[in-house]
Amino acid sequence: MEDLSKIIENPTKRKWAARNDFGFFFHYYFSHYVKYKTAEFQKEIDGLLQDWNLKFLEVIAFRGSAKSTIAILAFPIWAVISGKAHFLVLISDTFSQAKGHIYNLKTELENNKLLIRDFGPFEQNEEWTATNIVLPKYDTRILAKSTGQKVRGMRYKQWRPDLIVVDDIEDLEMVRTKEQRDKTHRWLTGNVIPAGEGGKTKYILIGNLLHSDAIMSRMKKEIQGGYREGKVVEFPLLDKNGEILWKGKYPDMQAIKTEKKKVEGGSLIGMRAWQREYLLRLVPEEGQIIKDEWIRKYDNVSGEIVAKGTGMDLAISKKATADYTAAVSGKLTILNEEPKIYIMPNPLNERLSGFETTQRAMAISKALGGERELTPLWVEDVAYQRMQIEAMERAGLPVTGIKVSTDKRARLMTIASYVQNGTVLFPKEGCEDLILQLTGFGVEQYDDLTDAFVYCIQGLMNRFTGIPEHLTSDIVEKGNKTITGGILDKSF
Secondary structure: OOOOOHHOOOOHHHHHHHHHHHHHHHHHHOOHHOOOOHHHHHHHHHHHHHHOOOEEEEEEEEEOOOOHHHHHHHHHHHHHHHOOOEEEEEOOOOOHHHHHHHHHHHHHHOOOHHHHHHHOOOOOOOOOOOOEEEEHHHHHEEEEEEOOOOOOOEEEEOOOOEEEEEOOOOOOOOOOOHHHHHHHHHHHHHHHHHHHHOOOOEEOOOOOOOOOOOOOHHHHHHHHHHHOEEEEEEEOEOOOOOOOOOOOOOOOOHHHHHHHHHHOOOHHHHHHHHHHHHOOOOOOOOOOOOHHHHHHEOOOOOOOOEEEEEEEOOOOOOOOOOOOEEEEEEEEEOOOOEEEEEEOOOEEEOOEOHHHHHHHHHHHHHHHHOOOOOOEEEEOOHHHHHHHHHHHHHHOOOOOEEEEEHHHHHHHHHHHHHHOOEEEEEEEOOHHHHHHHOOOOOOOOOHHHHHHHHHHHHHHHHHOOOHHHHOOOOOOOOOHHHHOOOOOOOEE
């Protein structure tokens, strides 16, 4: 490959490279936007954007990934100077955002000296408005629209829209109701997409996963289900192995933690924003069994500890596709003659073999008992898991098998009131994944911690109902052996 400096120094080669390589175009003419070393995922986006054989592209990427700068600012200008498009439609959530996109384009066309030198001048005329740019030199029109506006049936001379870029057309309020989600979907599929010309128009969707039924999720399902030709790419800040995708901007985990603190701000809303907008994990905003505002946290365990125990959900496999083995521990206290359950931080949530499961169960049971005794384990007893329970019993663990007779949602609903009324308290740190599984039940990919949590709460509350009434005001901590008459229901 020819030396890059020689290409840049030669006007003919430079302009040829710019027209044929969007990545080169962006980094040379829009270098004022490049503040960090380019990541591999950004190079992948560049390649997918310029591939005109790919007619439908959905890009789901974390906030601050530069996806909008690349796709709705630099890319439309490249599509113009490369001759790929003559009628470009840029669509965003609101009218003010639509005007903002056109303003940013105008700024580059009027002030970018390198761009003007090689591909200008981009003469302004009466057809330039707050939402419209016409470039006679390239026989091109760039039009900005907002969600809900009419696009279908529009033409510029002989061209129907041949490049349509849809950028973040929904917000949390818009996805709150199914009626609004349906309305957005009807508008996109019945108005925007038909505005293009079959086999010629390139469609680009950019955004985030705000809801399991929002437009980005629906289009993703249509593409992955084979109902729509296209490609979906997803780029969370941390990949499935916990690796940082943009090390130029976030060089290490300390940088990630700093960014996370800025986003979360110590609030559950912030924590959900971090999961949704940076890690691309779906977090529901409606129809939750456990609601955000129900989550209460504690600094210290208060009251007289009368029971301790751990709920476990087993998954005896270390395959990458397997569920996780989860264990959630808690302490039951009596405070003002009312029960309080304090969930312990850092619950187990790993893929383990059968032997490893027994070892970890032993360690958890002993640790919760202060190394002085073994504390109860309430373990889901279904199918092959019975063998693991028997192995734990042979190891001397105080394990109780729980026969499940209802589905996961129904089980979670049986203990939801304990969270709502403040009986259950969570630590300030160390239960983030558990809380997300609880508040995001039905959306989160995994729910193993949720099941373990249910068994823990059921087990401890059954211990509470087994405490003689006259003892609830003067019982002292003597470990689980002080609890008599427990009526643990073995079929939740």
